[in-house]
Amino acid sequence: MEKYLLRNIDNPDSAHLVEYVKAGGYKALAKALEMKPADIIGEVKNSGLRGRGGAGFPTGMKWSFAAADPKRPKYLLCNADEGEPGTFKDRPLLEKNPHLLIEGMVISGYALGAEYGYIYLRGEYPAAKDILEGALRQAHEKGYLGDNVLGKGVAFHLSVHQGAGAYICGEETALIDSLEGKRGQPRIKPPFPVNEGYLSKPTVVNNVETFANIPYIIEIGADAYSKIGSAECPGPKLYSVSGHVKKPGVYELPMGVTLREIIYVHCGGIAGDRKLKAVIPGGISTPVLPADKIDCPMDFASMPKHGSMLGSGAVMVFDETVDLVKVCLRATKFFEHESCGKCTPCREGVGWMRSILERIVKGAGTGGDIELLLEVAKNIAGKTFCPLGDGAASVVQHFIKHFRNEFEEHIEKSKVGASA
Amino acid sequence: MLNEKLVAEINRLRSKYKDARSCLLPSLYVVQREEGWITPDAMTAVGELLNVPKATVKGVATFYSMYRHKPMGRHLIQLCTNVACMLMGAESLVDLLKEKYGLTPNGTSPDGRFSLVIMECIGACGTAPAMLVDTDFHDSLNDKNILEILESYQ
Known part of the structure; x- marks a missing residue:
């Protein structure tokens, strides 16, 4: 497949506007400004694009809800708070192809009637902040942003808002609270951000990669776009692969490529030709899969049928040498650190799970610990405002489901140690 | 008290937003960059500048892990x-x-x-x-x- 999202990535000056325009950039914006806003939303709907942040919600549908709300002004927010461990797919877009994001956002702003946009960028990407701000200045100078975009009487103002280290702000309502200068804690839904978002106005929040697909849809049309990759969720997808593969990195592949193909074809197989033990396919919150379950198409519709989720497309690969109980502990420590504290089951329960896992790893586990972990997990899942608690519970549940023997071995060793 | 340069920078950032409070996180970054951490005095001053109660500023500043609340090394x-x-x-x-x-x-x-x-x-x-x-x-x-x-x- 020809690359689109990462097409210019090998050019060292790819972030510069001149290079972007040379590679065909901002043509889609000129084309879009000749279209009616409702027709752009129609194209995005027909393209089948689903949000690339992790939830996979149909983008066109989200847009049409916001467009139908008469309240003004409307806001357009880019979720560049890429914090899901294992995920580093938006970074090359932000650092190497910032104008693709900007072009996508200007088209989206015009379609939605939003005149103000913010890129909520995670604090951990200081280089991306400078690059984005440079790109915004260039775009402003050339009339791609501002009061009168390309002389068409359309206004769109865009700036970067830097987060400050909180995974939870990747959840869209927490992101909005954070932008409003509050602690980033998820809101109850409804109302949804498309009706009451930033400053209680209609707000569309989309992921970086989602916006980066918009110029492509405008360029080639919804029909052609919908034929790329899976029929149910088409388009190109960025997969970020880490862990024990020969060639880790970010790969642009058609949606629906199998996990096996990603690992064994594109990433060259397991490092040192060791055996594969397990894969987390879509970022740390998505259910782990054992080595014999990797013949699954990596898209939003297929993965749940194969026992996991596409999430952010962040593939983490574990070879036969990895102690998965330790991985489960580290993941749980992460969720404990990032729980925002709003919901008791998550705030307290995740810490309890971490403490039980810690004693198992330290060799002080006891016979009932696995059941206790599952009991705590059950009391977190489904009992919190946002999916962070569900993710934390699901990690523990699925590591135990597929690799219970490893937990048992740790506990068995503890018993031997205690009696010796 | 914040020096004039910091006040000017915060006011410039303030113009990016429709309301003052949205400028709270960027303002905390501005004062942190100056001293390496966010001093109690800086929190008070930022609160006054943006018309946000001091306790609220502290609640926000301590929520995010990238704000520092004690002096850092070089x-x-x-x-x-x-x-x-x-x-x-x-x-x-x-x-x-x-x-x-x-x-x-x-x-x-x-x-x-x-x-x-x-x-x-x-x-x-x-x-x-x-x-x-x-x-x-x-x-x-x-x-x-x-x-x-x-x-x-x-």
């Missing part, structure tokens, strides 16, 4: 130990920093040169382990190159 090492970095040996780097510089997580080396903060994924999983030193990104770290890199931060 250079801040933010080392990731999340799963991908852990797989590639980040834990031994933590041990090495302790051995070499007397650094422990959330601590500062006795000579005041480095402070260390453990990070939860900095988006470099494909080239793990990784760290930020001040605002510079360094990845594909090992026991050897991490010390060479840190030598350039005096």
Whole structure:
């Protein structure tokens, strides 16, 4: 497949506007400004694009809800708070192809009637902040942003808002609270951000990669776009692969490529030709899969049928040498650190799970610990405002489901140690 | 009290937003950059400037892990130990920093040169382990190159 999202990535000056325009950039914006806003939303709907942040919600549908709300002004927010461990797919877009994001956002702003946009960028990407701000200045100078975009009487103002280290702000309502200068804690839904978002106005929040697909849809049309990759969720997808593969990195592949193909074809197989033990396919919150379950198409519709989720497309690969109980502990420590504290089951329960896992790893586990972990997990899942608690519970549940023997071995060793 | 330069910078950032409070996180970054951490006085001053109660400013400033609430060393090492970095040996780097510089997580080396903060994924999983030193990104770290890199931060 020809690359689109990462097409210019090998050019060292790819972030510069001149290079972007040379590679065909901002043509889609000129084309879009000749279209009616409702027709752009129609194209995005027909393209089948689903949000690339992790939830996979149909983008066109989200847009049409916001467009139908008469309240003004409307806001357009880019979720560049890429914090899901294992995920580093938006970074090359932000650092190497910032104008693709900007072009996508200007088209989206015009379609939605939003005149103000913010890129909520995670604090951990200081280089991306400078690059984005440079790109915004260039775009402003050339009339791609501002009061009168390309002389068409359309206004769109865009700036970067830097987060400050909180995974939870990747959840869209927490992101909005954070932008409003509050602690980033998820809101109850409804109302949804498309009706009451930033400053209680209609707000569309989309992921970086989602916006980066918009110029492509405008360029080639919804029909052609919908034929790329899976029929149910088409388009190109960025997969970020880490862990024990020969060639880790970010790969642009058609949606629906199998996990096996990603690992064994594109990433060259397991490092040192060791055996594969397990894969987390879509970022740390998505259910782990054992080595014999990797013949699954990596898209939003297929993965749940194969026992996991596409999430952010962040593939983490574990070879036969990895102690998965330790991985489960580290993941749980992460969720404990990032729980925002709003919901008791998550705030307290995740810490309890971490403490039980810690004693198992330290060799002080006891016979009932696995059941206790599952009991705590059950009391977190489904009992919190946002999916962070569900993710934390699901990690523990699925590591135990597929690799219970490893937990048992740790506990068995503890018993031997205690009696010796 | 904030000096004039900081007040001017905050007012400039303020113009990007429809309401003053949205400028709170950027303003906290401005004062942190000046002193390396957010002093209680700076929180009061930011609150007055943006018309946000002092207690609210503190609640926000302490929620986010990248705001510092005590003085830092001359250079801040933010080392990731999340799963991908852990797989590639980040834990031994933590041990090495302790051995070499007397650094422990959330601590500062006795000579005041480095402070260390453990990070939860900095988006470099494909080239793990990784760290930020001040605002510079360094990845594909090992026991050897991490010390060479840190030598350039005096």
